[in-house]
Amino acid sequence: MARSTRSNDWGFPRWRGYGSGRDAAPVRLCDRAGCEERGDCPAPKSPNNPDRWYFCEKHAAEYNQGWNYFEGLDKEEAERREAEERGEAAGFRQASWAEWGGSGDGTRSRDELRALEVLGLDPDADFEAVKKAWRTRAKEVHPDVRPGDKAAAEQFQKLQVSYEVLRAAEERREWKG
Structure with a gap:
């Protein structure tokens, strides 16, 4: 019996793949x-x-x-x-x-993380926790509560700046979302 010399390349569609071979791709x-x-x-x-x-x-x-x-x-x-x-x-x-990163996955800026640290909160704290922590800590060091205390006034300013940074970031998130 004669050996068949016919290839699989004849006609349309082609009967073999267009690639050079059928080898598995390295993974x-x-x-x-x-x-x-x-x-x-x-x-x-x-x-x-x-x-x-x-x-x-x-x-x-x-x-x-x-x-x-x-x-x-x-x-x-x-x-x-x-x-x-x-x-x-x-x-x-x-x-x-x-969502394959944990806290610190890029959703918060370095300034926001510093602000959360000043308020004594975790990096994944929500804005309600921020407001609560800010109110609690600000009441302790407010200049009206501690008149003449420079350290308390300085701490109050840090709390204010931290709150403003986090509030602005929250507004940006709401605006995007």
Whole structure:
């Protein structure tokens, strides 16, 4: 019996794929031990090192949660790097809807986090908690309650500024939302 020389390329539609082969595409797995998810989120192995770990979204968020990129830098260098990071990574703020980051996931600015710290609140506190904390702490150090106390007046000013920063941010969120 004669061997068939007919190929699968004749006619329409083509009977084989348009690619060069049917080989499986290589997939990088998450570098976390025991994880079988796709590892497509790079994370630095150490500061100022080009080597990267590749994690799935869940493990990348866990790894980055406690990472301090500015540790060991003086204030000016940290501010310069932060400005560079904000400029380069501004588009990633839009990905906050994915919710794979915890508090500090980019939904609050550094100023808002400082203001929450002054009020003694967690980074994920809602605005009602902000109002309550502000009223409570402001009553304790108000200049009418403590006349002539410069430290109390200074603390009251810090509370006022913190509240204004958080109020403005809340208004921006409501306006966008």
